Amino acid sequence: MRLSRYPVNTAKETPADAEVISHQLMLRAGLIRRLAAGIYTFLPMGLRAVRKVEKIIREEMDRAGAYEMLMPAVQPAELWQESARWEQYGPELLRFKDRHDREFVIGPTAEEVITDVARRELKSYRQLPVNFYQIQMKFRDEIRPRFGVMRGREFLMKDAYSFHADQESLAEGYAAMKTAYTRMFERMGLTFRAVRADTGSIGGSASEEFQVLADSGEDAIAVSDADDYAANLELAPTPVYDGKRPAATQSLATVPTPATKTIADVSKLLGVDATRCVKTLIVEGSDGGVVAMVIRGDHEMNAVKAQKVAGVASPLRMATAQRVLAGTGTEPGFLGPVGLKCRIVVDHAAAALADFVCGANARDAHLTGVNWGRDLPEPETADLRNVVAGDPSPSGQGKLAIRRGIEVGHIFQLGRKYSEAMQASVLDPAGKPLTPLMGCYGIGVTRVVAAAIEQNHDDKGIIWPDPIAPYTVLLVTLNHDRSEAVRNAADSLYAELGAAGIDVLYDDRDARPGVKFADAELLGIPHCVIIGDRGLAAGQLEYRHRRTGATGELPVNGLLDALRARLA
RNA sequence: CGGGGCGUGGCGCAGUCUGGUAGCGCAUCUGGUUUGGGACCAGAGGGUCGGAGGUUCAAAUCCUCUCGCCCCGACCA
Numbered sequence: 018m019r020l021s022r023y024p025v026n027t028a029k030e031t032p033a034d035a036e037v038i039s040h041q042l043m044l045r046a047g048l049i050r051r052l053a054a055g056i057y058t059f060l061p062m063g064l065r066a067v068r069k070v071e072k073i074i075r076e077e078m079d080r081a082g083a084y085e086m087l088m089p090a091v092q093p094a095e096l097w098q099e100s101a102r103w104e105q106y107g108p109e110l111l112r113f114k115d116r117h118d119r120e121f122v123i124g125p126t127a128e129e130v131i132t133d134v135a136r137r138e139l140k141s142y143r144q145l146p147v148n149f150y151q152i153q154m155k156f157r158d159e160i161r162p163r164f165g166v167m168r169g170r171e172f173l174m175k176d177a178y179s180f181h182a183d184q185e186s187l188a189e190g191y192a193a194m195k196t197a198y199t200r201m202f203e204r205m206g207l208t209f210r211a212v213r214a215d216t217g218s219i220g221g222s223a224s225e226e227f228q229v230l231a232d233s234g235e236d237a238i239a240v241s242d243a244d245d246y247a248a249n250l251e252l253a254p255t256p257v258y259d260g261k262r263p264a265a266t267q268s269l270a271t272v273p274t275p276a277t278k279t280i281a282d283v284s285k286l287l288g289v290d291a292t293r294c295v296k297t298l299i300v301e302g303s304d305g306g307v308v309a310m311v312i313r314g315d316h317e318m319n320a321v322k323a324q325k326v327a328g329v330a331s332p333l334r335m336a337t338a339q340r341v342l343a344g345t346g347t348e349p350g351f352l353g354p355v356g357l358k359c360r361i362v363v364d365h366a367a368a369a370l371a372d373f374v375c376g377a378n379a380r381d382a383h384l385t386g387v388n389w390g391r392d393l394p395e396p397e398t399a400d401l402r403n404v405v406a407g408d409p410s411p412s413g414q415g416k417l418a419i420r421r422g423i424e425v426g427h428i429f430q431l432g433r434k435y436s437e438a439m440q441a442s443v444l445d446p447a448g449k450p451l452t453p454l455m456g457c458y459g460i461g462v463t464r465v466v467a468a469a470i471e472q473n474h475d476d477k478g479i480i481w482p483d484p485i486a487p488y489t490v491l492l493v494t495l496n497h498d499r500s501e502a503v504r505n506a507a508d509s510l511y512a513e514l515g516a517a518g519i520d521v522l523y524d525d526r527d528a529r530p531g532v533k534f535a536d537a538e539l540l541g542i543p544h545c546v547i548i549g550d551r552g553l554a555a556g557q558l559e560y561r562h563r564r565t566g567a568t569g570e571l572p573v574n575g576l577l578d579a580l581r582a583r584l585a
Numbered sequence: 586c587g588g589g590g591c592g593u594g595g596c597g598c599a600g601u602c603u604g605g606u607a608g609c610g611c612a613u614c615u616g617g618u619u620u621g622g623g624a625c626c627a628g629a630g631g632g633u634c635g636g637a638g639g640u641u642c643a644a645a646u647c648c649u650c651u652c653g654c655c656c657c658g659a660c661c662a
Contacts, residue, residue, distance in 0.1 A: 031597085
């Protein structure tokens with residue numbers, strides 16, 4: 018493509034409403050434009066990157082034996098009523114009526130449609146297993162769309178659905194998808210982890226997220242430094258209390274701590290490390306009472322884990338100050354497990370403490386030298402906290418580090434939730450109806466593009482990984498309009514590279530070098546070849562690698578071969 | 586939905602407090618000079634100041650209502 022004729026506008030200034038780097042760069046590089054909140058147009062340059070991602074996805078899905086199809090974006094309400102998600106999904110599901118007053122949704126996902134396809138098309142167990150996929154626009158009316166295309170309302174998604182006669186087959190299909198996903202993201206040149214995830218509202222057994230690691234990611238994940246263990250922070254288990262703790266060396270004492278309500282303040286006032294303090298959080302119980310959660314001072318309570326404790330309300334609700342007073346007789350800020358008048362559940366790490374500090378259940382006072390089993394009963398323990406960096410990995414190998422990630426893919430073993438609700442069945446070998454097990458596998462295509470930029474950029478602009486770059490090679494002329502030699506050489510090189518099947522962008526604009534170089538860096542095309550009078554006289558071209566900044570000379574004759582060696 | 590903020594040419598902003606000829610930079614167009622890191626000179630086009638109503642001799646500016654957008658939170662296959 019000749020840049021002089023290419024409909025792309027770059028901007029020096031960062032749009033005011035773009036928060037994250039990928040959003041800023043996509044706007045500045047002329048990849049996308051906002052149409053409404055969370056709804057974006059992909060301009061030609063941006064679409065190129067999307068298509069590259071799609072191509073890799075298609076190749077790997079096809080390799081895994083899946084069949085591409087295309088389902089409607091607009092889906093009738095009846096299907097959603099059948100699966101009961103019409104009621105369950107809430108306002109995130111965009112609903113509307115057609116001219117005949119019939120209700121429809123714009124699909125946020127397609128389990129209902131594919132299950133409808135399956136019950137019509139699949140008749141025999143002999144047709145299983147089978148995996149269908151599509152790449153289609155989805156719409157989710159997010160409460161707060163943000164970060165440009167990374168968390169938009171309308172987005173392009175690859176969704177796949179598999180059908181199986183038994184659990185073993187489902188597990189195989191799931192494993193095949195995991196392999197395919199791993200290949201895809203590797204091919205895209207992204208640094209990612211497959212992360213154990215909460216199955217959430219979708220239900221089902223196994224589930225893993227594919228997270229692109231980036232500091233700006235919305236999800237916190239715990240990764241082992243010694244093996245490939247990775248789990249969503251919400252899910253990573255902490256070590257179970259082993260019944261061992263240091264012997265008590267201090268005696269129980271009440272100390273005055275006026276207006277000292279936070280762990281940080283208590284720790285400072287008493288000169289005791291937060292790791293030897295304990296905080297007591299009061300949550301609503303499922304029986305109308307309250308439950309006390311005791312956590313080490315430096316730890317954070319994990320809502321997902323806490324609400325799984327029997328007798329605790331789910332979803333988790335913190336008790337109000339009045340409820341705390343009514344349920345425990347003490348006000349927040351000075352709560353402690355000693356003599357507390359409600360059920361107490363203690364985190365494993367807090368249970369392992371000796372000589373610790375906690376609230377005295379009296380205004381302006383704390384207890385020091387507290388010991389389980391002596392000053393209060395041995396605790397009921399549970400995993401209540403988030404893992405922290407340095408905790409041992411649940412895999413048994415190494416220690417955990419906390420990283421941030423962008424969820425670009427998610428694979429599920431769904432089970433029979435939809436096939437049962439929508440009565441999809443095939444005949445088994447005995448001629449009896451068999452309800453197939455399902456798996457579903459998603460990839461946020463447009464989000465992958467944003468995540469790739471989030472992970473690959475510098476202060477000058479985008480640094481595309483070769484496989485998903487809109488163009489692979491950028492040809493830049495200097496002194497374009499006045500030097501016939503440059504123009505002729507560039508024109509023929511452009512034709513040569515194009516004929517060789519290389520995606521080449523040709524900056525043939527009559528612009529100053531600074532403008533061209535700045536745009537080259539902003540656009541982030543991986544390989545840049547500069548054609549100027551100076552080098553041309555010596556039969557040389559200048560080469561620059563966007564990622565490494567490495568420069569070098571390439572011969573005019575034999576550019577193609579020299580480039581190919583670098584494209585690898 | 587709760588809290589905070591912002592709507593002024595395509596983009597970034599000033600002007601609003603204290604009412605009085607709509608301005609600056611970038612971008613765009615024309616002509617000229619320039620040409621290896623975002624040039625310079627001269628000129629040009631482009632704005633119902635988000636919208637509606639009100640106060641006033643006069644409203645971007647004050648008042649009321651409304652719409653949109655951004656940030657934080659809750660939420661999130």
